[in-house]
Amino acid sequence: MVREVSESCVESLLAEIVLSYCSGFYANKPELAARRIEAIGFQVGHQLSERYTMDRPRFTDNLDAIKFICKDFWSELFKKQIDNLKTNHRGTFVLQDNRFRWLAHMSVDPSVQASGNIQDPSAMAENKSAQATGMHLYFPCGIIRGALSNLGIECAVSADISNLPASLCLAFIILMPLLWLSQNLFSSISLQNADYAALLVQSIIF
Amino acid sequence: MAPAAPKSGDVIFASVDRVNAELFTLTYGAIVRQLITDLEEVEEVNKQLDQMGYNIGVRLVDEFLAKSSVSMCVDFRETADVIAKVGFKMFLGVTASVTNWDAEGTTCSLILEDNPLVDFVELPDTCQGLHYCNILSGVVRGALEMLRVALPEVFKQLRLIRAKEVEEVSMKTEVTWLRDMLRGDDVFELQVKLLKQVPEEYPYKDDE
Numbered sequence: 001m002v003r004e005v006s007e008s009c010v011e012s013l014l015a016e017i018v019l020s021y022c023s024g025f026y027a028n029k030p031e032l033a034a035r036r037i038e039a040i041g042f043q044v045g046h047q048l049s050e051r052y053t054m055d056r057p058r059f060t061d062n063l064d065a066i067k068f069i070c071k072d073f074w075s076e077l078f079k080k081q082i083d084n085l086k087t088n089h090r091g092t093f094v095l096q097d098n099r100f101r102w103l104a105h106m107s108v109d110p111s112v113q114a115s116g117n118i119q120d121p122s123a124m125a126e127n128k129s130a131q132a133t134g135m136h137l138y139f140p141c142g143i144i145r146g147a148l149s150n151l152g153i154e155c156a157v158s159a160d161i162s163n164l165p166a167s168l169c170l171a172f173i174i175l176m177p178l179l180w181l182s183q184n185l186f187s188s189i190s191l192q193n194a195d196y197a198a199l200l201v202q203s204i205i206f
Numbered sequence: 207m208a209p210a211a212p213k214s215g216d217v218i219f220a221s222v223d224r225v226n227a228e229l230f231t232l233t234y235g236a237i238v239r240q241l242i243t244d245l246e247e248v249e250e251v252n253k254q255l256d257q258m259g260y261n262i263g264v265r266l267v268d269e270f271l272a273k274s275s276v277s278m279c280v281d282f283r284e285t286a287d288v289i290a291k292v293g294f295k296m297f298l299g300v301t302a303s304v305t306n307w308d309a310e311g312t313t314c315s316l317i318l319e320d321n322p323l324v325d326f327v328e329l330p331d332t333c334q335g336l337h338y339c340n341i342l343s344g345v346v347r348g349a350l351e352m353l354r355v356a357l358p359e360v361f362k363q364l365r366l367i368r369a370k371e372v373e374e375v376s377m378k379t380e381v382t383w384l385r386d387m388l389r390g391d392d393v394f395e396l397q398v399k400l401l402k403q404v405p406e407e408y409p410y411k412d413d414e
Contacts, residue, residue: 003227005322006219006297008269010230012262017237020258025244036240043236048228076226 011105018135034138041142042149049147052076058152062176065151066093073147093174094160095144100170102140103133134161137170144172215295218273222296227322234323238338248335255337259344266297267349281355282377282400283307286314289346298322306397315384316346318394329388338388343381343396350377350398 017037026033052073059065070082074097084096137159145157155176163169241251270276274292290302299322306315323339337343354376378401385395 004224005227005230005299007223007225009297016258040236040240044232047232
């Protein structure tokens with residue numbers, strides 16, 4: 001019998017982390033606050049991934065690892081699977097959850113500012129609330145990054161906040177350009193494709 | 207309409223949305239670890255955990271009151287019992303017990319034998335003085351402050367009331383750890399002490 005606690009506990013903790021780091025320690029430095037929140041998520045994801053893959057053999061490729069995240073890992077955390085997985089087969093994956101639980105109960109504090117420059121003042125109010133939610137989302141992004149890191153995959157994870165706060169549909173974008181690069185660099189014979197060359201340049205800068 | 211009878215902790219816990227406790231335990235552990243890295247001083251971490259707990263307790267008490275159908279006009283003794291049996295159970299899934307009441311009924315101990323926060327946790331020697339579960343003391347303190355109880359007799363006798371008799375006060379408490387399983391004790395013991403206070407006065411004086 002798996003031990004359980006009420007969901008309010010987890011959500012309260014999450015809200016408090018965001019509050020402490022955004023309004024407290026790094027009140028005017030949202031990038032630093034975001035990094036800390038993501039780091040906490042990374043730790044959690046790493047440890048959870050270790051526990052959930054203890055009895056399994058290693059994953060043979062990235063797609064299997066991502067599928068594990070989408071199915072088993074997500075089920076353990078949110079009691080449902082990822083609804084939609086897309087990839088461009090070049091190291092970018094988009095994981096879509098049509099009803100992300102933590103968004104449903106997130107109370108958005110408009111005073112919590114996320115990073116990013118707001119160029120258009122008219123869009124500011126709506127933007128602010130979306131950005132405040134964005135701060136909370138660094139935590140699940142960190143979880144995914146931590147989980148993949150435990151599986152040997154280094155990547156960058158971000159959340160697409162363009163739909164918020166209107167819908168509960170959330171997309172996580174996983175980028176692993178370096179991995180794709182290392183897997184494909186030596187298998188390619190010549191740089192014929194202009195796209196390939198551009199991606200190569202981009203990845204090196206990254 | 208008669209008020210609904212208070213529900214038992216088990217019933218409420220079964221009815222709320224629940225999650226895997228591991229997520230909770232690991233998240234809390236990661237928070238403590240990050241705080242230690244950022245704040246460096248163990249006392250600062252203790253304070254921060256207590257403050258976070260206080261903020262959480264102040265918010266959780268709404269859910270507690272809504273789901274447990276507990277009426278507000280109880281005394282400190284009953285409140286402590288309800289927090290231990292219902293409050294802890296509906297959130298953490300474990301019950302605490304209340305013991306060591308003092309003669310005046312203003313100090314007691316909450317005993318927790320099973321604590322999901324500390325599953326698989328071991329404190330390294332470098333964290334001497336860390337109250338790992340300090341968030342709990344904050345939660346209890348915050349929740350109690352939001353609950354209103356009948357003024358304890360002993361405070362009335364001390365003639366702390368100047369205006370017309372005020373029957374209800376919020377509970378400001380001092381919460382300290384007496385025993386800590388992570389330090390080798392057999393249980394977690396949280397001492398809750400009701401602080402003497404002047405109750406809020408009405409803004410206008412009634413006819414005396």
